[in-house]
Amino acid sequence: MTMRTSPKKYVFPEGFLWGTATAAHQIEGNNTNSDWWEWERTKIPRSLMSSPGHEYPLEESSIACDSYNRYEEDFDLCTKMNNNAIRMSVEWSRIEPKDGTFDPDQIDHYKKVIKSAKDRGLKVFVTLHHFTNPKWFSNLGGWENSKSPYYFSRYAKKCADEFGQITEAFITINEPQVYALQGFLKGEWYPCKRSFLLSLKVQLNFMRANNMAYDVIKAAYKNYKVGLVKNIVWYKNVGGFTDMLWVKLLNFLNSDFFIWPIRKHLDFVGLNFYFTTYIKDWRTANPDDRNSDLYWWINPEGLEKVLFGLKKYNLPVYVTENGLADSKDRLRKDFIHDMIVACGKALEKGVDLKGYFHWSLIDNFEWAHGFWPRFGLVEVDRRHDLKRTPRPSMFYYGSICKDNYIEE
Numbered sequence: 001m002t003m004r005t006s007p008k009k010y011v012f013p014e015g016f017l018w019g020t021a022t023a024a025h026q027i028e029g030n031n032t033n034s035d036w037w038e039w040e041r042t043k044i045p046r047s048l049m050s051s052p053g054h055e056y057p058l059e060e061s062s063i064a065c066d067s068y069n070r071y072e073e074d075f076d077l078c079t080k081m082n083n084n085a086i087r088m089s090v091e092w093s094r095i096e097p098k099d100g101t102f103d104p105d106q107i108d109h110y111k112k113v114i115k116s117a118k119d120r121g122l123k124v125f126v127t128l129h130h131f132t133n134p135k136w137f138s139n140l141g142g143w144e145n146s147k148s149p150y151y152f153s154r155y156a157k158k159c160a161d162e163f164g165q166i167t168e169a170f171i172t173i174n175e176p177q178v179y180a181l182q183g184f185l186k187g188e189w190y191p192c193k194r195s196f197l198l199s200l201k202v203q204l205n206f207m208r209a210n211n212m213a214y215d216v217i218k219a220a221y222k223n224y225k226v227g228l229v230k231n232i233v234w235y236k237n238v239g240g241f242t243d244m245l246w247v248k249l250l251n252f253l254n255s256d257f258f259i260w261p262i263r264k265h266l267d268f269v270g271l272n273f274y275f276t277t278y279i280k281d282w283r284t285a286n287p288d289d290r291n292s293d294l295y296w297w298i299n300p301e302g303l304e305k306v307l308f309g310l311k312k313y314n315l316p317v318y319v320t321e322n323g324l325a326d327s328k329d330r331l332r333k334d335f336i337h338d339m340i341v342a343c344g345k346a347l348e349k350g351v352d353l354k355g356y357f358h359w360s361l362i363d364n365f366e367w368a369h370g371f372w373p374r375f376g377l378v379e380v381d382r383r384h385d386l387k388r389t390p391r392p393s394m395f396y397y398g399s400i401c402k403d404n405y406i407e408e
């Protein structure tokens, strides 16, 4: 006789945060003072793009999802899926449109936005830098300028002064290494440079910027929580001895290399997890069994491993982004299930995981790819007044958020 065992249940700690993540430039629309806006109008040469068939001409972010005006409707969706948190970003180029000049109207706007999320029972994580810069800052050399940490921390302090009372936590910088590699090593994003040394310099400036912002905020407001969001890829050796050495180096470079030096200037670590890369003969050797629309391989084991790798920092950890491009919503439900089980496993192994934010709430502007990759739990119909329609996976995610547990 075969015994049926009941599925394993992972119960999340009380107060665990369940939410979604967004970024200003990707959803707000008309972000006209930013360098990315300007760059969208210059177009990227075809040869630099990596998604054949979708590369040229680049779409412009234009009205995006009009969330600058429709944020209440967006937050209602969060309530609909039983969320108790949201990660959003404020746009530096709106708040400080000129060097050293802050715009009180835009500050009021963001106060309204944050309050409206709070009124719906959402704890608000505010990202201060999510890939876009004010034009004036770029014109001064952007993140290559050794004064960039100073400019950034001045803006960060202003945000703390204005939004700190209504914000759960601040995230200084989103994915600094992705920005440095895309823009300064691979040349695929603004400012399209290809220099190892420059990309290193930009990373170092980001480290300094995080530390300076942390220090100025904490000096004024001891209790405010300040962290940084790091994208981490899990590399796994499926080859020989030299692959093993290469994998060790890659795992180091995309995690501890950046986090270790700034660890004393972090109250928590935010993890964006999207990829696992198997390495054999020094090359990517991923199975081809489950791929998103962007051909990103889905591998929940990677999330568990990366979370476990963060345990040594003895800091609270949040999964601040995790999601997939899946326009037909074919894979998203299983993806969510498997990734959240991976979170449960990491918790069991002692990782101080405090929350999970799915990327993304709504379909949005996916940077150099334009609008075609659909990351939203909610579909945005670009032909019909940006109408928001929940996908089935949104209700599934909502049920997990409500239960606060998941069965394997």
Ligand code: BGC
Binding pocket: 023, 026, 174, 175, 178, 231, 272, 321, 359, 366, 367
């Ligand atoms: C970024 C998001 C982006 C997502 C999917 C992350 O790298 O923070 O802005 O949309 O991944 O590519």
